[in-house]
Amino acid sequence: MRKLLVIFLLGVGACSPPYREPSALDLQWRAEQAARQAKADAERAARNKAETDAAEAARKAKAWFYQTYPILVGREKCVNRAANTLSNPTWGDVARVAISFCVAPPPPLEGSRTWVITAATDDNHNVFVDAARIEFRKENQITYWELVERFNDQEDFFLMRLVGDCDKKTWAGLTSTSILTGRYVNSTDNPTLNWQNALPGTVGESILNKVCALRAAHVAKKPNPPPRSVKSPPDFSKPQI
Numbered sequence: 001m002r003k004l005l006v007i008f009l010l011g012v013g014a015c016s017p018p019y020r021e022p023s024a025l026d027l028q029w030r031a032e033q034a035a036r037q038a039k040a041d042a043e044r045a046a047r048n049k050a051e052t053d054a055a056e057a058a059r060k061a062k063a064w065f066y067q068t069y070p071i072l073v074g075r076e077k078c079v080n081r082a083a084n085t086l087s088n089p090t091w092g093d094v095a096r097v098a099i100s101f102c103v104a105p106p107p108p109l110e111g112s113r114t115w116v117i118t119a120a121t122d123d124n125h126n127v128f129v130d131a132a133r134i135e136f137r138k139e140n141q142i143t144y145w146e147l148v149e150r151f152n153d154q155e156d157f158f159l160m161r162l163v164g165d166c167d168k169k170t171w172a173g174l175t176s177t178s179i180l181t182g183r184y185v186n187s188t189d190n191p192t193l194n195w196q197n198a199l200p201g202t203v204g205e206s207i208l209n210k211v212c213a214l215r216a217a218h219v220a221k222k223p224n225p226p227p228r229s230v231k232s233p234p235d236f237s238k239p240q241i
Contacts, residue, residue: 107182
Protein backbone atom coordinates (compact mmCIF):
# COMPACT_ATOMS: atom_id res chain seq x y z
CA MET A 1 0.00 0.00 0.00
CA ARG A 2 2.80 2.31 0.89
CA LYS A 3 4.51 1.55 -2.32
CA LEU A 4 1.43 2.39 -4.30
CA LEU A 5 1.14 5.75 -2.51
CA VAL A 6 4.74 6.63 -3.31
CA ILE A 7 4.22 5.70 -6.94
CA PHE A 8 1.07 7.88 -7.05
CA LEU A 9 2.84 10.88 -5.58
CA LEU A 10 5.73 10.52 -7.99
CA GLY A 11 3.25 10.41 -10.85
CA VAL A 12 1.51 13.58 -9.68
CA GLY A 13 4.83 15.34 -9.34
CA ALA A 14 5.81 14.28 -12.80
CA CYS A 15 2.60 15.75 -14.25
CA SER A 16 2.91 19.15 -12.45
CA PRO A 17 4.47 21.98 -14.45
CA PRO A 18 7.91 23.03 -13.25
CA TYR A 19 8.13 26.23 -11.13
CA ARG A 20 9.16 29.26 -13.18
CA GLU A 21 10.46 32.51 -11.75
CA PRO A 22 8.31 35.50 -12.85
CA SER A 23 9.91 37.52 -15.57
CA ALA A 24 10.60 41.23 -15.34
CA LEU A 25 7.61 41.84 -17.62
CA ASP A 26 5.35 39.85 -15.28
CA LEU A 27 6.58 41.81 -12.26
CA GLN A 28 6.03 45.12 -14.07
CA TRP A 29 2.48 44.11 -15.04
CA ARG A 30 1.68 43.12 -11.44
CA ALA A 31 3.08 46.39 -10.14
CA GLU A 32 1.01 48.39 -12.62
CA GLN A 33 -2.10 46.45 -11.65
CA ALA A 34 -1.46 47.12 -7.97
CA ALA A 35 -0.87 50.84 -8.66
CA ARG A 36 -4.08 51.13 -10.68
CA GLN A 37 -6.04 49.39 -7.92
CA ALA A 38 -4.52 51.65 -5.24
CA LYS A 39 -5.38 54.74 -7.31
CA ALA A 40 -8.97 53.56 -7.82
CA ASP A 41 -9.31 52.85 -4.08
CA ALA A 42 -7.96 56.30 -3.22
CA GLU A 43 -10.31 58.01 -5.69
CA ARG A 44 -13.28 56.06 -4.33
CA ALA A 45 -12.38 56.99 -0.78
CA ALA A 46 -12.02 60.66 -1.81
CA ARG A 47 -15.44 60.63 -3.50
CA ASN A 48 -17.06 59.00 -0.50
CA LYS A 49 -15.49 61.59 1.81
CA ALA A 50 -16.56 64.45 -0.45
CA GLU A 51 -20.13 63.12 -0.55
CA THR A 52 -20.16 62.66 3.22
CA ASP A 53 -18.79 66.17 3.78
CA ALA A 54 -21.31 67.65 1.33
CA ALA A 55 -24.19 65.83 3.01
CA GLU A 56 -23.08 67.03 6.43
CA ALA A 57 -22.70 70.61 5.16
CA ALA A 58 -26.19 70.44 3.62
CA ARG A 59 -27.62 69.08 6.87
CA LYS A 60 -26.07 71.91 8.87
CA ALA A 61 -27.20 74.52 6.34
CA LYS A 62 -30.76 73.15 6.42
CA ALA A 63 -30.77 73.15 10.23
CA TRP A 64 -29.53 76.76 10.23
CA PHE A 65 -32.19 77.75 7.68
CA TYR A 66 -35.12 76.41 9.71
CA GLN A 67 -33.67 77.80 12.95
CA THR A 68 -33.42 81.21 11.27
CA TYR A 69 -36.89 80.99 9.70
CA PRO A 70 -38.96 78.92 12.18
CA ILE A 71 -42.19 79.96 10.48
CA LEU A 72 -41.28 77.52 7.67
CA VAL A 73 -40.90 74.48 9.94
CA GLY A 74 -43.40 71.80 8.93
CA ARG A 75 -43.69 73.26 5.41
CA GLU A 76 -40.60 71.55 3.97
CA LYS A 77 -42.26 70.19 0.83
CA CYS A 78 -43.65 73.61 0.01
CA VAL A 79 -40.23 75.17 0.70
CA ASN A 80 -38.54 72.69 -1.67
CA ARG A 81 -41.01 73.53 -4.42
CA ALA A 82 -40.45 77.24 -3.84
CA ALA A 83 -36.66 76.79 -4.04
CA ASN A 84 -37.01 74.90 -7.33
CA THR A 85 -38.56 77.98 -8.93
CA LEU A 86 -35.26 79.87 -8.49
CA SER A 87 -31.93 79.71 -10.31
CA ASN A 88 -28.77 79.69 -8.17
CA PRO A 89 -30.60 81.12 -5.14
CA THR A 90 -29.10 82.26 -1.86
CA TRP A 91 -30.67 81.10 1.39
CA GLY A 92 -32.21 84.55 1.66
CA ASP A 93 -33.82 84.14 -1.77
CA VAL A 94 -35.24 80.76 -0.76
CA ALA A 95 -36.65 82.22 2.46
CA ARG A 96 -38.26 85.16 0.66
CA VAL A 97 -40.01 83.01 -1.96
CA ALA A 98 -40.89 80.23 0.52
CA ILE A 99 -42.54 82.67 2.93
CA SER A 100 -44.54 84.08 0.02
CA PHE A 101 -45.67 80.65 -1.22
CA CYS A 102 -45.95 78.74 2.07
CA VAL A 103 -47.35 81.22 4.62
CA ALA A 104 -51.01 82.17 4.34
CA PRO A 105 -52.33 83.95 2.46
CA PRO A 106 -50.26 82.72 -0.49
CA PRO A 107 -50.35 84.05 -4.05
CA PRO A 108 -52.76 84.71 -5.67
CA LEU A 109 -54.42 85.71 -2.37
CA GLU A 110 -51.50 87.72 -1.02
CA GLY A 111 -53.28 91.06 -1.44
CA SER A 112 -55.89 90.16 1.19
CA ARG A 113 -55.21 90.73 4.88
CA THR A 114 -58.57 89.54 6.16
CA TRP A 115 -57.88 85.81 6.46
CA VAL A 116 -58.29 84.71 10.09
CA ILE A 117 -57.46 81.37 11.70
CA THR A 118 -60.66 79.61 12.70
CA ALA A 119 -59.50 76.05 13.47
CA ALA A 120 -56.65 73.54 13.24
CA THR A 121 -56.74 70.12 11.60
CA ASP A 122 -55.67 66.87 13.25
CA ASP A 123 -52.18 67.26 11.72
CA ASN A 124 -51.83 70.79 13.17
CA HIS A 125 -52.46 72.63 9.92
CA ASN A 126 -54.40 75.88 10.18
CA VAL A 127 -57.79 76.57 8.62
CA PHE A 128 -58.57 80.17 7.65
CA VAL A 129 -61.75 82.03 6.72
CA ASP A 130 -61.74 85.29 4.76
CA ALA A 131 -63.71 87.66 6.97
CA ALA A 132 -64.09 90.15 4.10
CA ARG A 133 -65.80 87.67 1.79
CA ILE A 134 -68.52 86.36 4.07
CA GLU A 135 -71.96 86.77 2.51
CA PHE A 136 -75.06 86.74 4.69
CA ARG A 137 -78.01 85.16 2.88
CA LYS A 138 -81.64 84.58 3.63
CA GLU A 139 -83.04 81.61 5.54
CA ASN A 140 -80.17 81.45 8.02
CA GLN A 141 -77.62 80.71 5.31
CA ILE A 142 -74.12 82.10 4.85
CA THR A 143 -71.41 81.67 2.21
CA TYR A 144 -67.70 81.97 2.95
CA TRP A 145 -64.23 81.12 1.64
CA GLU A 146 -62.11 78.62 3.56
CA LEU A 147 -58.33 78.11 3.13
CA VAL A 148 -56.64 74.96 4.51
CA GLU A 149 -52.89 74.40 4.86
CA ARG A 150 -51.80 71.11 3.28
CA PHE A 151 -48.04 71.08 2.46
CA ASN A 152 -48.16 67.59 0.95
CA ASP A 153 -46.88 66.15 -2.32
CA GLN A 154 -49.80 67.48 -4.38
CA GLU A 155 -50.62 70.93 -2.98
CA ASP A 156 -49.62 73.70 -0.61
CA PHE A 157 -53.13 74.95 0.23
CA PHE A 158 -56.71 73.93 -0.49
CA LEU A 159 -59.26 76.69 -1.11
CA MET A 160 -63.04 76.20 -0.93
CA ARG A 161 -66.17 78.32 -1.17
CA LEU A 162 -68.82 76.89 1.13
CA VAL A 163 -72.42 77.56 2.04
CA GLY A 164 -73.58 76.92 5.58
CA ASP A 165 -77.02 76.69 7.13
CA CYS A 166 -76.80 78.14 10.63
CA ASP A 167 -80.20 76.76 11.64
CA LYS A 168 -79.79 73.19 10.40
CA LYS A 169 -76.02 73.07 11.18
CA THR A 170 -75.16 71.75 7.74
CA TRP A 171 -72.74 72.84 5.04
CA ALA A 172 -72.06 72.17 1.37
CA GLY A 173 -69.24 72.90 -1.06
CA LEU A 174 -69.77 75.32 -3.94
CA THR A 175 -66.30 75.32 -5.53
CA SER A 176 -62.77 74.17 -4.66
CA THR A 177 -59.24 74.50 -5.98
CA SER A 178 -55.70 73.60 -4.95
CA ILE A 179 -52.91 76.17 -4.66
CA LEU A 180 -49.44 75.01 -5.71
CA THR A 181 -46.41 77.35 -5.79
CA GLY A 182 -48.66 80.37 -5.93
CA ARG A 183 -51.01 79.13 -8.67
CA TYR A 184 -54.55 77.78 -8.79
CA VAL A 185 -54.65 74.16 -10.02
CA ASN A 186 -57.39 71.53 -10.34
CA SER A 187 -60.43 73.75 -9.83
CA THR A 188 -63.80 72.06 -9.38
CA ASP A 189 -67.34 73.48 -9.26
CA ASN A 190 -70.26 71.69 -7.62
CA PRO A 191 -73.48 72.45 -9.51
CA THR A 192 -75.51 70.36 -7.05
CA LEU A 193 -75.29 71.05 -3.33
CA ASN A 194 -74.37 68.00 -1.28
CA TRP A 195 -75.38 69.05 2.22
CA GLN A 196 -73.41 67.47 5.07
CA ASN A 197 -73.97 67.60 8.80
CA ALA A 198 -71.40 69.44 10.89
CA LEU A 199 -70.60 66.55 13.22
CA PRO A 200 -70.04 67.40 16.90
CA GLY A 201 -66.43 67.99 17.87
CA THR A 202 -65.16 68.28 14.30
CA VAL A 203 -63.27 71.06 12.56
CA GLY A 204 -66.31 71.59 10.33
CA GLU A 205 -68.55 72.23 13.33
CA SER A 206 -66.02 74.66 14.85
CA ILE A 207 -65.75 76.68 11.64
CA LEU A 208 -69.51 76.73 11.04
CA ASN A 209 -70.13 77.92 14.60
CA LYS A 210 -67.71 80.80 14.14
CA VAL A 211 -69.05 82.02 10.81
CA CYS A 212 -72.61 81.65 12.08
CA ALA A 213 -71.66 83.75 15.11
CA LEU A 214 -70.53 86.45 12.68
CA ARG A 215 -73.87 86.16 10.91
CA ALA A 216 -75.74 86.50 14.21
CA ALA A 217 -73.71 89.60 15.07
CA HIS A 218 -74.40 91.04 11.62
CA VAL A 219 -78.14 90.45 11.95
CA ALA A 220 -78.15 91.96 15.45
CA LYS A 221 -76.53 95.14 14.13
CA LYS A 222 -79.28 95.79 11.62
CA PRO A 223 -81.15 98.94 12.74
CA ASN A 224 -84.83 98.58 13.42
CA PRO A 225 -86.97 100.39 10.83
CA PRO A 226 -88.29 103.74 12.07
CA PRO A 227 -91.87 103.65 13.33
CA ARG A 228 -94.42 104.60 10.74
CA SER A 229 -96.07 107.90 11.46
CA VAL A 230 -99.80 107.64 12.20
CA LYS A 231 -101.94 110.53 11.14
CA SER A 232 -104.61 111.63 13.56
CA PRO A 233 -108.13 111.32 12.18
CA PRO A 234 -109.80 114.65 11.37
CA ASP A 235 -111.93 116.21 14.12
CA PHE A 236 -115.34 116.81 12.53
CA SER A 237 -116.65 118.35 15.73
CA LYS A 238 -114.92 121.55 14.74
CA PRO A 239 -116.07 123.62 11.85
CA GLN A 240 -114.08 123.10 8.70
CA ILE A 241 -112.96 126.28 6.99
